[in-house]
Amino acid sequence: MYSQILLNGLMLGAIYACIAVGFSLVWGVLNVINMIHGAFIILGGYITFFAWLHFKIHPFMMILPVAVLMFGLGYILQRGMINKVISKPVLTTLTLTFGLEMILYNAMNLVFSATPRRIALDMGSLKLGELLLSVDRIASMVLALTLTGLLYLVLRTSKIGRAIVAVRMDRDAASLMGINVKEIYAITFGIGAFMAGACGALVAVVFPISTSLTGVFLGKAFVICVIGGLGTVPGALVGGLTLGVIESFAGYWLGPQNAILIGFILMLVLLVVRPTGIIGKKGYE
Numbered sequence: 001m002y003s004q005i006l007l008n009g010l011m012l013g014a015i016y017a018c019i020a021v022g023f024s025l026v027w028g029v030l031n032v033i034n035m036i037h038g039a040f041i042i043l044g045g046y047i048t049f050f051a052w053l054h055f056k057i058h059p060f061m062m063i064l065p066v067a068v069l070m071f072g073l074g075y076i077l078q079r080g081m082i083n084k085v086i087s088k089p090v091l092t093t094l095t096l097t098f099g100l101e102m103i104l105y106n107a108m109n110l111v112f113s114a115t116p117r118r119i120a121l122d123m124g125s126l127k128l129g130e131l132l133l134s135v136d137r138i139a140s141m142v143l144a145l146t147l148t149g150l151l152y153l154v155l156r157t158s159k160i161g162r163a164i165v166a167v168r169m170d171r172d173a174a175s176l177m178g179i180n181v182k183e184i185y186a187i188t189f190g191i192g193a194f195m196a197g198a199c200g201a202l203v204a205v206v207f208p209i210s211t212s213l214t215g216v217f218l219g220k221a222f223v224i225c226v227i228g229g230l231g232t233v234p235g236a237l238v239g240g241l242t243l244g245v246i247e248s249f250a251g252y253w254l255g256p257q258n259a260i261l262i263g264f265i266l267m268l269v270l271l272v273v274r275p276t277g278i279i280g281k282k283g284y285e
Helices: 002-030 038-057 060-079 091-113 137-158 159-169 171-176 181-206 211-228 233-254 256-273
Strands: 127-128 131-134
Touching: 002 038, 002 127, 002 131, 002 137, 002 159, 002 181, 002 211, 002 233, 038 060, 038 091, 038 181, 060 137, 091 137, 091 171, 127 137, 131 137, 137 159, 137 181, 137 233, 159 171, 159 181, 171 181, 211 233, 211 256, 233 256
Parallel strands: none
Antiparallel strands: 127 131
16 A cells, blocks of 8 residues: 555655756746746746647657747746846746736736646556556656656756856856856756656646646746755755655545645654755755
């Protein structure tokens, strides 16, 4: 019984990590709490859903097109608007991204309505001993972990990834080294939107999507960053898996309605005893 609950939590946690990693990256590099992140996820889910409904395109085939589209949207928003106030206090960028979120939220309500929608793939299930594995959830978990791992490799091995890390560590020093900080900011925000859109395509397979969930996914991303550690891919992965397992067991013991509450309680405890998160580093925010 408990092994099934643990497995469900790990599958959920992998998707949570993918939900949070772009949010964490933007926050860590730009010092911007991106309030539009949840809306990016839902928009990616809606595009994937309607591509499947009207054109019979498999949702997993929509991951890359949706992600690229969201990268473009994120890049344009950051370069054209957010970059103009990037040096202002955090409250300014918070207010701006909140305003953008409200615009996108209402636009999605107008175009798609708030009716929950979900892609029903019905890929069957596998049975391993006492464990029952849903194939669509396993596939979503593997793809979420793959996306998270690819982002980690990009940041570690590519020229643009090293530039992002350099800006994150010391913006002024990076600028003196010839790095175009404004361009890196726009690319980083675009990558955050890229990951959100790709995750939205996966979320549409696992959960019903609705505009009412934009705040839910944003809240989960925030909690995961606090739990795992801000601005790092491993931090998002650890935080996502931790939250997924906690919610899975809390849902079994206390009921699904209390599962989210336990995650927020853990976040508050960590803010007091370990503000940097489980694997975060002091001064590396």
